[in-house]
Amino acid sequence: MPRLSQSQRSVDRNISTQQVDESHLIRNMVKTILNLSINKSIIKRSEISNIALKGDGRLYQKLIQEVEDILKEVYGYQLVDVESKGQKSVILCSIIGNCSLAELNATYQQRYTLLFLILGYIFMKNGTIPERMLWEFLQTIGIDEQQEHSYFGDTKKLLELFIKQAYVMRFKQSMEGMNEESVFLSWGARANHEVSKKEILESMCKVMNRKPSDFKTQYIETQDLNEMSVDDDQESEELE
Amino acid sequence: MAYTNVHRAFLQACSNRGAISKQQALDVLIGIYARYGDGDTIPNEDDIIDVVAKINERIYQFDQKIVYTHYEPLEEDFYVFVNLQESPIDLQQNIFTPQELHFFRVLLRELTLSEDHTLTTIICLNLTNDTVNETVKPLPKTRAEQLLHEWSALGYFAVLDEKLHFGPKSVVEFDKYLTKNYSDIISRCCLCNVTIFYGVRCASCPQILHKDCLKKYLRRLTNCPACKELWSVPI
Numbered sequence: 001m002p003r004l005s006q007s008q009r010s011v012d013r014n015i016s017t018q019q020v021d022e023s024h025l026i027r028n029m030v031k032t033i034l035n036l037s038i039n040k041s042i043i044k045r046s047e048i049s050n051i052a053l054k055g056d057g058r059l060y061q062k063l064i065q066e067v068e069d070i071l072k073e074v075y076g077y078q079l080v081d082v083e084s085k086g087q088k089s090v091i092l093c094s095i096i097g098n099c100s101l102a103e104l105n106a107t108y109q110q111r112y113t114l115l116f117l118i119l120g121y122i123f124m125k126n127g128t129i130p131e132r133m134l135w136e137f138l139q140t141i142g143i144d145e146q147q148e149h150s151y152f153g154d155t156k157k158l159l160e161l162f163i164k165q166a167y168v169m170r171f172k173q174s175m176e177g178m179n180e181e182s183v184f185l186s187w188g189a190r191a192n193h194e195v196s197k198k199e200i201l202e203s204m205c206k207v208m209n210r211k212p213s214d215f216k217t218q219y220i221e222t223q224d225l226n227e228m229s230v231d232d233d234q235e236s237e238e239l240e
Numbered sequence: 241m242a243y244t245n246v247h248r249a250f251l252q253a254c255s256n257r258g259a260i261s262k263q264q265a266l267d268v269l270i271g272i273y274a275r276y277g278d279g280d281t282i283p284n285e286d287d288i289i290d291v292v293a294k295i296n297e298r299i300y301q302f303d304q305k306i307v308y309t310h311y312e313p314l315e316e317d318f319y320v321f322v323n324l325q326e327s328p329i330d331l332q333q334n335i336f337t338p339q340e341l342h343f344f345r346v347l348l349r350e351l352t353l354s355e356d357h358t359l360t361t362i363i364c365l366n367l368t369n370d371t372v373n374e375t376v377k378p379l380p381k382t383r384a385e386q387l388l389h390e391w392s393a394l395g396y397f398a399v400l401d402e403k404l405h406f407g408p409k410s411v412v413e414f415d416k417y418l419t420k421n422y423s424d425i426i427s428r429c430c431l432c433n434v435t436i437f438y439g440v441r442c443a444s445c446p447q448i449l450h451k452d453c454l455k456k457y458l459r460r461l462t463n464c465p466a467c468k469e470l471w472s473v474p475i
Binding site for chain 2: 028039106
């Protein structure tokens with residue numbers, strides 16, 4: 001009998017050490033993801049495993065759910081899976097919407113106006129545009145691809161940054177009748193999660209002095225979510 | 241008070257900004273309450289303290305804290321978001337290059353060694369010549385200027401009267417590091433025993449004291465707490 005309880009004790013000890021180790025690893029993962037997300041970059045899963053889990057990739061799958069729960073519950077962030085250059089990656093998106101500029105890092109306050117212009121233009125053009133077209137549009141409001149802008153600075157570099165941060169996605173597609181592929185831009189995963197289409201439409205309309213409902217396609221896109229919840233309410237009323 | 245999006249939004253704002261003054265914190269919290277608070281409550285300064293306390297309970301296990309501190313050079317109070325640990329995991333970042341981080345450490349060192357812990361902007365830019373070794377090219381001065389601007393916006397430095405000072409974030413985050421490595425230079429205010437970088441100096445002895453600590457003291461007594469000579473410096 002003594003032997004049995006001894007081995008039971010060592011099994012219990014192993015389980016509790018494992019639990020302590022796992023809490024420590026989970027904390028490491030949370031800290032690593034937060035630190036690497038300060039500049040909103042796309043983080044490779046392998047990088048998180050190397051830094052926080054001493055390279056043990058298998059633990060990633062086991063622990064990631066609790067890590068995601070902590071990031072959401074404590075910090076208000078959502079971890080979103082993205083593909084980047086064929087590698088499984090993630091981005092950390094805020095679920096706190098509509099924040100005032102004062103809640104942002106000082107460097108970002110300036111950039112956001114340019115970002116909103118770019119995302120707004122792409123949205124008004126139904127979600128995908130050739131890259132050339134963006135620069136032609138920016139030209140009309142005094143932003144030149146080749147020159148430094150007095151307020152925004154190096155705008156070409158900023159577009160590259162927005163792509164790196166997954167706000168904007170750049171991809172190639174062959175078009176009918178053209179020999180080479182063209183480069184297109186659309187909203188990136190981060191924009192889809194963090195930026196309110198409704199807010200963008202409203203800002204663009206203010207600039208153009210029109211009503212949101214003047215732009216049917218865009219307006220419907222912003223109303224989609226609202227309509228869904230209204231239907232749910234009606235359904236539950238009928239059931240009662 | 242339950243932990244809600246009010247706390248999450250304020251936490252994100254603090255960690256994004258690095259350091260915010262008490263007034264800025266109140267403005268931010270008012271905006272957050274308008275979006276996530278219940279009812280029509282408009283928060284006051286005491287509410288900030290409650291919100292911060294609840295946040296600190298949650299982030300403590302990740303070695304983070306929002307610290308309330310009095311920043312002497314501006315005579316203003318600040319809320320500063322800091323990392324409490326310095327393990328390799330905590331120092332992991334991908335924003336600044338090793339060269340830029342070296343420039344940051346050089347600035348910290350020179351600020352500590354300078355007599356009144358300030359540096360003129362010209363001296364700061366010339367410090368780019370202090371590189372890790374001879375093979376490394378110095379940072380371009382334009383990049384150094386950008387960095388000074390960025391680091392000041394994050395609260396690490398403050399440019400006052402055209403001179404670089406330790407900012408509220410550095411005062412809190414590097415207190416332990418600086419007092420350990422420069423113990424012969426950094427002193428403590430003899431009235432509150434807290435590390436002091438900026439304050440009022442006695443005319444007769446090398447002691448520096450916090451303005452607020454000294455004001456309270458001089459209500460009852462008229463001499464320097466350290467050398468006991470009559471206090472003559474106007475505050």
